[in-house]
Amino acid sequence: MTAAAAGTAALSFWMLDSAPYPYAQRWLLSLPLPLLSQGRLDSMLELRHGERVLEVGPGTGLQALQTAPQLGPDGRLDIVDIQQEMLDHVMSRAERRGLTNIVPTQADAQHLPFENSVFDAAYLVTALGEIPQPEVTLTELKRVVKPTGRIVVGEFFDRHQVRRATLARHANAVGLHVNRLIGPPFSYYAQLAPCRPGGSGGR
Ligand SMILES: C[S@@+](CC[C@H](N)C(=O)[O-])C[C@H]1O[C@@H](n2cnc3c(N)ncnc32)[C@H](O)[C@@H]1O
Structure with missing residues (x-):
């Protein structure tokens, strides 16, 4: 990705004010964001x-299409998005790549239609800030x-960014804490883990 393309993507993300992210602007979602890499x-x-893994807010599949192959044929990636168009887009790209372990569900992340403790991991990238009640989503x-x-949250400097201190506050409010953090404040990944009963420590 060129510096100019990265700059255009960053500026466009910052300017966009709508939530959920409009499907009509999907072309921007194929541009990897600086420092928010798949690696x-x-x-x-x-x-x-x-493993069975959940992605909330996959958009057009920037992360999903690279995550699903890592789970192998016996693993499964569930993708949940509030917009059916996004899910259809990911599934058609997955089909073209021969990926058969992605399962789409249209739902609001604030009301996930799954049983307790069914996933080995979950992640969301530049999605948490679009959801009206982040604490409900983290719960x-x-x-x-x-x-x-x-549980991994990726956030980038746009109008909906959940800043690191805000994420830590939301996490603590629901019995999670930031276990690991990588990246600068404007483009970071945070791994969350449950607090120990009676303390704020990790697992
Ligand atoms: C900015 S896009 C990010 C897409 C992708 N993760 C990426 O990095 O390219 C945010 C995604 O979150 C979804 N989203 C927004 N609010 C949601 C909600 N309440 N429940 C589920 N998905 C939601 C949007 O439809 C959109 O697909």
């Missing part, structure tokens, strides 16, 4: 073959991810 996401998710993620699982 960094992978290092936070620590994926293993056979839902904590509920559907196994207590030993990983």
Whole structure:
């Protein structure tokens, strides 16, 4: 990606004020954001073959199409988006690539239609800030991810960015804490883990 393309993407993201992110502007979602790379996401998710993983707000599949192959044929990536058009877009790209382990569900992240503790990991990239009640979303993620699982939030400097201190506050409010953090404040990944009963420590 050229510096000019990265600059255009960054500026356009910052200017866009609508939530959820408009499908009509989907072309921008195919531009990787500076420092919010798949490699960094992978290092936070620590994926293993056979795992069941949840992505909230996949957009057009920038992360999903690279995450699903890492789970292998026995693993599964559930993608949840409030916009059916986004899910259809990811699924048609997945089909063209021969990926068969992605399962789409249209839902609001504030009401996830899954049983408790069914996922090994969950992530959302530049999506949390678009959701009206981030604490409700984090509560839902904590509920559907196994207590030993990983929850990863990626955020980028746009109008909807959840800043690191705000994320830490939301996380603490629902019994999670920031376990690991990579990247500068304007483009970071945070791995969240449940607080220990009676303390703020990790697992
Ligand atoms: C900026 S896009 C990010 C897409 C992708 N993760 C990326 O980095 O390219 C945010 C996504 O979150 C979805 N979204 C927004 N609010 C949501 C909600 N309440 N529940 C589920 N998905 C939501 C949008 O439809 C959109 O696909």
